[in-house]
Amino acid sequence: MASPILFFGLLALFFLAASASDPSPLQDFCVADTNSPVLLNGLACKDPKTVEANDFSSSGLHIAGNTSNPEGLSVASAQIPGLNTLGISLLRFDYAPGGINAPHIHPRATEILTVLEGSLEVGFVTSTPPNRLITKVLQKGDVFVFPIGLIHYQRNVGKTSAAAIAAASSQNPGFIPIANSVFGSKPDIPSDVLAKAFQVDKNVVNHIRSKF
CATH class of the missing domain: 2.60.120.10 (Jelly Rolls)
Structure with missing residues (x-):
């Protein structure tokens, strides 16, 4: 039977590995400094002393958007x-x-x-x-x-x-739109690959591709 120390050691490593894939922030907040050229996993932080309430607020989501486009x-x-x-x-x-x-x-x-x-x-x-x-x-x-x-x-x-x-x-x-990604990639996915994947003629693939 494994010793309790080994058991709890392995348990600790398990939880460490589980949490390592999605670490928590190392500060209360990191208000984005949109003027900074530095790119991190997110944007660089403003000086916390300059942060204000408007940095945590947004307005305008009550306004309906314009849906006059092909997808509506x-x-x-x-x-x-x-x-x-x-x-x-x-x-x-x-x-x-x-x-x-x-x-x-x-x-x-x-x-x-x-x-x-x-x-x-x-x-x-x-x-x-x-x-x-x-x-x-x-x-x-x-x-x-x-x-x-x-x-x-x-x-x-x-x-x-x-x-x-x-x-x-x-x-x-x-955001990966399926149709646009498959038929509108640059350069194109070869037509014969898509024809086999969708089990259609190449002409069908080329017709659909022309829409994107």
């Missing part, structure tokens, strides 16, 4: 310098009737979305196996979670405009 979608980010290094971000989405937030991935964040107005169909696809679609229609006040790294989307299924607020567990979640 507007995205507005809450610009809050005080969120720098704290591992969270905030967005407002506005959807025209029939508008979509097309399938995409956030590689560094889980997202939680709250519907402010309207009816939204939301969903994400589980990893293999078996690529199952988890989907639900949300109404005003409903909340839905999109797990980190999974393909997900939203669609306005109502007859009026819809709006939602989303928070993500990273100050820089990343």
Whole structure:
């Protein structure tokens, strides 16, 4: 039987390794200094003595965005310098009737979305196996979670405009739109690769690519 010292030593190493992948900030806050040329894991910090309440506040997310675009979608980010290094971000989405937030991935964040107005169909696809679609229609006040790294989307299924607020567990979640990334990359992914992947003719691939 292993000694208690060895057991607790291994246990301590386990927790150390578990926490090392996502270290906590080493200060109360790090308000972003947007004028600094230094790029860290986040932005450089302002002098704490110059920090004020406005660094931790934002306004304007009550204003509906312009959805007159092909996707019928507007995205507005809450610009809050005080969120720098704290591992969270905030967005407002506005959807025209029939508008979509097309399938995409956030590689560094889980997202939680709250519907402010309207009816939204939301969903994400589980990893293999078996690529199952988890989907639900949300109404005003409903909340839905999109797990980190999974393909997900939203669609306005109502007859009026819809709006939602989303928070993500990273100050820089990343955004990978599936269709744009696959068919609009520079340089192009070879057509024969995409033709085999989607099991279609190269002409179909080239036609879709022309849209991006």
